[in-house]
Amino acid sequence: MMLEVILKLLEVSFWSGIAALGFGLLFNIPKNSILTVFLLGAGAGFIKFLLMHFDIHVVLASFIAASFVGFISVPLAHKIHQPPVVFSIPPVIPMIPGYFAYETVLSIMNFTFMVDDSQKRLQLIDAIFTNGFTMVFVLISLTVGVALPMLLMKKSTVKHLDN
Amino acid sequence: MDDSSKLIKTADLLLDISSLLMVSGANTTRINLSIGRFASALNTKASSFISHKTIVMTLYDKKTDLSCTRVKKIPPYIINFTFISAISKASWKALSEEWSLEQIAEEIKRIQTLKRYPRWLVLIAVSLAGAGFCNIFKGDYLNMLVAFVSTFVGLYIFQETHKHKYNLYIRIFLGSFVASSLASLAVIYNIGSHPSTALATSILFLVPGVPLINSFTDLMDSKIINGMVRFTTGAMIVFAMAIGLFLAMYIFQINLR
Known part of the structure; x- marks a missing residue:
């Protein structure tokens, strides 16, 4: 049982890494950051799904995983002399709340064009709001989570430049 | 001089x-x-x-x-x-x-003059990313195959229309519509254990991650105008994606199951 959970977790992390890498290639990242992007993507996926396994809400889990990427990428950027955006953006893309977005669109469409029964329409309103707001909050926590560490730690770079 | x-x-x-x-x-x-x-x-x-x-x-x-x-x-x-x-x-x-x-x-x-990655490699990598997304949202390997194929064709259309210099939002709409139509077919024929997961993930290759994250960093640095501009671009892209998905789902009559 425990082993099964861990294996599933590793599988999901692996595919998160692959997704991060796919977007990295789409954004044409430098060749020497390919492995870094894969590892950061897999690491972020691992953290997010580990937290969600312990019943932590998807919004908070996404925020923590995105901040992990943000915090790691600043010292890493200094070490291998690349701007942090190069490997901070691709790893957070796999955490985009695609399924919530899909459920929201699906519920809106059913509500507007298909369902007449008033009881079902109430359920659809509930689905639109739950999925829609979860999607918005996950998106906010991803952008804030990945960008905030860079803004917090950037002070040192600017000082270095001024001298 | x-x-x-x-x-x-x-x-x-x-x-x-x-x-x-x-x-x-x-x-x-x-x-x-x-x-x-x-x-x-x-x-x-x-x-x-x-x-x-x-x-x-x-x-x-x-x-x-x-x-x-x-x-x-x-x-x-x-x-x-x-x-x-x-x-x-x-x-x-x-x-x-x-x-x-x-x-x-x-x-x-x-x-x-630095070269980009070859087109076939980008196509395959992004399609694998689509399959990866599908795995993340609890799809099985058959769903992942559907997501791979839909992403591949959608991205191909997106790149081809770029060559013909179409408007960006029209291209996003076309890519989203084609990818989600293919995935909708898989929903109708009930391929895999969670066919709707493949539908949800087939259009994610279009998500405007870069404009939205840059928008936030610009806003935080008080580059308000540029932050708003980038946010608007991102929002327009999301809107175009949603319209494409919406139309495909309406045509194929995808209901809540």
Whole structure:
């Protein structure tokens, strides 16, 4: 049982890494950051799904995983002399709340064009709001989570430049 | 070469660099940082206003107190992190090794010839990313195959329409519509254990991650206008994706199951 959970977790992390890498290639990242992007993507996926396994809400889990990427990428950027955006953006893309977005669109469409029964329409309103707001909050926590560490730690770079 | 024509030449080079950074997906702070380094390497000081389609820059010569203002139109956006990285490195070197104008111009020319990843590789990698997404949202391997194929065809259409210079939002709509139509067919024929997961993930290759994250960093740095511009671009892209998905789901009558 425990082993099964861990294996599933590793599988999901692996595919998160692959997704991060796919977007990295789409954004044409430098060749020497390919492995870094894969590892950061897999690491972020691992953290997010580990937290969600312990019943932590998807919004908070996404925020923590995105901040992990943000915090790691600043010292890493200094070490291998690349701007942090190069490997901070691709790893957070796999955490985009695609399924919530899909459920929201699906519920809106059913509500507007298909369902007449008033009881079902109430359920659809509930689905639109739950999925829609979860999607918005996950998106906010991803952008804030990945960008905030860079803004917090950037002070040192600017000082270095001024001298 | 007299002072003022040299200053104009410098300003044009710095504008070219800013525009290259802008279309490659750098945020406004990063652009100002790189330009600041190049400008001080050339004994000048640059102040610029950067927006989505134009850059206005005034360049001051530190010795002679001459100044010149130039405006540049920004070409269509193609995200390219290799350019951002290479320009950032060049700006450090220019500052520490005190490069001349010609040296910088030559390095920028060299950077522009750097090749992108081959198209087939990008197609396969992004389709694998789509399959990966599908796995993340609890799809099985059959669903992942559907997501792979839909993403592949959707991205192919997106790239082809780019060659014919279609409007960006029309291209997003077409890519989203084609990808989600293919995935909708899989829902109708009930392929795999969670066919709707493949439908949800088939259009995620279009998500505007770079504009939205850059929008937030720009807003946090008080680059309000550029932050709003980037947010609007991102929101328009999401809207175009949603319309494509919506139309496909309506045509194939995908209901809540």
